[in-house]
Every structure is written in structure tokens, then in C-alpha cells.
Amino acid sequence: MIKKYLFIIIAIISLFINTSSSLINTIVYSIGVIPLAILLGDFTSDFSQYVGEKRGGLLAATIGNLPELMMSMWSISYGMISMVKSALVGSIISNMLLVLGISIFFGGIRYKEQRFNRLIARTNFNMLLLAMSAMVILASLNHYSKLSSQVMFNISLKISVVLIGVYLLGLVFSLYTHSNLFVISEIKEEIITKAGKKRRNMIIIGIIVCSIILFLISEKLVFNVKELITNYNLSQQFIGIIFIPVLGNIGENFSAIICATKNKVNMSLEIAIGSSIQIALFVTPLLVISSYFLGMQMNFVFSNYQIIMSSIAIAMSFFVFQDGKTYWLEGAILIAIYLMITMGYYYLA
Template sequence: MTNKVFMVLAFAGVPLSVIGTLMHWSNILLFVIYCITIIALASYMGRATESLAIVTGPRIGGLLNATFGNAVELIISIFALKAGLISVVLASLTGSVLGNLLLVAGLSFFVGGVKYKTQSFNVYDARHNSGLLMFAVIVAFVIPEVFSMTMDEAETITFSIGISVILIALYLAALFFKLVTHRGVYQSKEDDRSSHEEETPEWSKGKAIAVLAISTIAVAYVSENLVHTFEEVGEAFGWTELFIGVVIVAIVGNAAEHASAIIMAYKNKMDIAVEIAVGSTLQVAMFVAPVLVLLSLLFPAAMPLVFTLPELIAMVTAVLLMIVIGNDGETNWFEGATLLAAYVIMGIGFYLL
């Protein structure tokens, strides 16, 4: 039933987006149409990556889901950079970290915990990811903020470029570590079960890849137009660029991962659910953010890797909370509720700023 609804929204939303753009409909109406269309297209991307995950296994499947989920946000952010909305881009990166660690993980833990008393996932992956989260958010994001206080604009950009190159290199090294040199060293329960349980993918490998390609192209078109509605929508609803970036863009841009992680948790596939939530956060912090810094050099205004104090404190808090809750390799509904409560508190704070 849900799939049919998303199918209708996607097949109706794309033509309406094109017609509305050409006929210059109200930006507020177009904003709603664009957001619904992106979420519907993201659902197709989620289903396609879920099909590929069955073939490739939980680690690569989670990585694929996180990658294509973040592709939506990356596309939106590139067009926002092109439009000079640097604060919106930085805010959307903040929102992505908070959304993945608190909203996505929180909903996954809560929904899965309602069905099962406790759920477990690979504790070795959890501890490995904890170290990377500490580095990516607390070291690579906080250090530029501190050092930039005594730097001019040009020095800050140069420093941001250096950090971005290091982050990308370390992220690629982390993938090489997990998928090549230490693949299978820290075996998960889910990997063991996969050898005994066979699940049929919804789509074939070829169809899944084709759906991903078409959906990504459609999302790119809709996202470019979505960016141009931010200013008028913000004025109409009293939303700041910070709130639009942290909450609206982050939720719309990560819709595919949100849905997929929750579905995986409901099916008690916590390795994939956690890989989507935490793996996506790492990808945003260590790959998407530095790539955007480097891409911004092609536009009139370069983007420094410097966040506001509320953004930094919120991200650091989310990381520490996730590490404390997830480091034992077990979850329950109350831990999910705790993460969700933290997300709501931060959302209210960003709305009132």
C-alpha cells in the first residue's frame, strides 16, 4: 500500500514540478510539491538499494543505502552553494548529522524495540564507528572553529581545504579497512544468519541500478528548483536559513535512509539499520562535507568548514549520546525514545534561534 502511494506521488510529482516551474506557480506551493516529490523519489532509491543490499550483504548494503541517501542531500547542497546559500549548506550538514544519529537511529531503535525486547548488532563495528565519529565531528569540525578565530578568511579557507583532503583520505582508508583488509575479521550475527536464510530481492540487480540512476537524475532537477524557494518560504513561515537547513533540508534530503533504516530495524536487521544511521553520519562528516568544501572553490563564494557554536554543540552532543547508547551493541525502545527526545529538544532550539 505504501509503495503504491509513493509511486503515485513520484509519477505525479515530477510532471507537476516541471509544469509548476515553467508556469511560475507560487514558491510556497512549489516548495511543498518539490519536497513531496523528493521524498517519493527517495523511497524508490531506498527500495533499489535494499534490493542490492540483499545481494551484497549488510555492510555493503548499508553503505550503498547511505551513499545514495546522501546523494540527494549532496545534490541539494551543490545547488545551494551555487546560489550562494553557504549557511544553508552548513546547516543541512548539521541537520544530517543530528537527523541520522538522533532521528533515524532513534526511530529505528524505538520501532524495533516495540516489536522486540532487545536487539543486537555488531559491537565491533559500533566501537570502530565510535572512534571515527569522535574524530570526524569532534576533531575535524571543532578544531577549524577554534583555529579560525585567529585566522583571516583566506587562511580559514586554506585550513578547511587541508582538513577536507585529510577527511576524504581517511574515509577511503576506513572503507578499505572494513571491506578489504579486515573484511570478515569481526563477523556479525547477521552475517552468520545470511548463510542460512535467503531473502529474495524485490528488484533484479539491473532494474535496481536503473531505478537508482533515473531517480537520481529526477532528484537533481527537482532539487535545483527547490533551492530557489527557500528565501520566500522562510519569510512566509518565519523560518531562518539555519532552521531550513538543519531540519527541512536534512529531513527531505535523507528521506530514503530514514525509511530504509526503520524498515530494517522492524525486520530485526539491526546491523543494516545501524550501518545506515551511523555509516551515513560518517559519510556526511568525512566525505560529503569535505567534497562540498572543495566544490565550493568552483563558485564565487568558497565555503569554510566552520560551523556556528549552536551547530557544533548540537553535533558533539549527538555523537557523545550515540556512543554512550550504542557502544554495547544492544538497543531497546527506551534508548530510541531518548535519542528522539534529544532531537526534538534541538529542533525546538534551532527553530527559536
């Protein structure tokens, strides 16, 4: 508990630091975001014992995406649309390759073989393929038609509503109507003691407090990143694909890796893949819709390289998880693909 208070104090202190250097400010605010992201991961991991692995993994993915959602909204308000798009694609690639790769690698070193529910993996990949279909359709439409940017934005708004609707239906399917298919071996305690209720309430308060501080730091961080890009002539796309996904998802990434080393592979998959689904089917459409109210136009059209890299990430992860078991070598392969993609993106950007 002392560690958690210390992390919150560090984050609050960083709010009041403001130097004349955008580079120093970016470093300071990044340091402030990291403990908050880790704290959110810890809080959701603790809360999962009250709701089970499936709901716990979903909650971890949702809370874990908060930093990225906040930074992306501020970035849109500052007009850095290309950085936001790169960050969204970077999150999917990072979760599907880097996070799962590290989780499988270290879990495989500790356990010779790790097994998980194939139905969960198959359903999750179906949702990801839906998101990829939307990206391909809009990219093709943008390439082969002569529609104006305003029309493409209007189409993106409509498709965003459809994707959010399917995402919500997926939650109903996995959490309610067919929840029995997704439960492996969860022990549910019917009676929650008074002390347990108090601890649960403290966790909820901790999540709310961290989220508020994170919202304030995100605005300062994005503003200084914008200044940094201008002053040092940096690429928005490369900053987006590396900086925001790693910084924003550090808490949930840490949780996924720890779960794998504890042989909780199902929850590890739910955090990493569930986060990618949420980014693709909920966060991205939500940002497209939000851009309308922020006075900007962020459409659902991504570059060919971004679509190809996302497809490779999803396809390779699917081949790894289709048999219901993983080994450490498969994790190493996923990490290697991530490194090749980021190196290619560096030279492209």
C-alpha cells in the same frame, strides 16, 4: 513495481509545475523529492541482497545522501552557505538521534532486546570523533587567531582532502582488509540466476533514473526555497537543520526504521551511523572543495552551538550503543534529546 512507476511519474509531473507562488512551488517540488527519496531507499534495500548487509548499508547511506548532496550544491551556487552548514549538522543530529531513536524504539517494542556487533559501532564512532576533532580544531583556530577568511578557507580545503582520504581508508578497512570483523551472518549466493541478473540490472537503472530526476527537481526546489526565505524573512539556519535533512534523508531513514523492526539491527546502524560518517567525512569536505569551483567560499568552520549539539548527539548515541544491545527506552531518550535540540535551535535561529 507499479508503485515505483507511479512514484517516478509523480516526480516527473512535479518538474513541469511552476506557479507564481514560491510557497506553492516549494511544496510541489518537496512532494516530488519525497517519492524519489523513498524509491532510492527501496532500490538500495533490494540491492543489498546481492552485496550483503555491510555493503548494502553503505550503499543505502550513499544513495540516501544523494538528495541532500544535490540540494546542498545548488544551495551553495545560490550563496546560501549558512543553510548548507545547518543542513549538514542537522543530518548528523537527525541520523544519530531521531532516526536511531525511532529505529530503537519500534524495534525494542517488537523485540524485548536487540543485539548488534559492537566492533562496527566502535569503529564508526571513532570515525565520527575524527570529524568532530576537525570541526573543533578549525572553530578554535578561527576564534583565537586573526587569520583572514581566505586563509581559513585554504586550511579548510586541505583538511577536507585529509578527511576524504581517511574516509576512503575506512572503506578499505571495513570492506576489504578487515571485512571478516564486520561480517555477522551473511548468506552469500555464489550463483546468480539469469532472472536475478536482470532484476539487479533493473535496480541499477532505477537508481540512475531517480538520481537524474532528483538532480533536476533539487535545482527548482532550492531556487524556490531561496525565494521563500527572502519573501517571508525566514531563517536559513532553521530551514537548513530541519527541512533539508528530513526531506533529503527520508528514504534512508525509512529503510533504517524498517530494518530495525525486522531485527536487522546491524544494517539499521550501518545506514544511520554510516550516513552520518559519510556526511561528516565525505559530503561536507566534498562541498567545501566544490564551493571553490562554484565561485563561493564555504569553509569548515561551524558555530559553537552546532559543534556542541553535534557532540551531544554523538556522545549520547555512543553511550547507547557501547554495550552491544538496545532497548526501546534508549530510543525514546534519543528522540527526546533531538526534540530539545531542535527547539533550542528554533529560538536561536
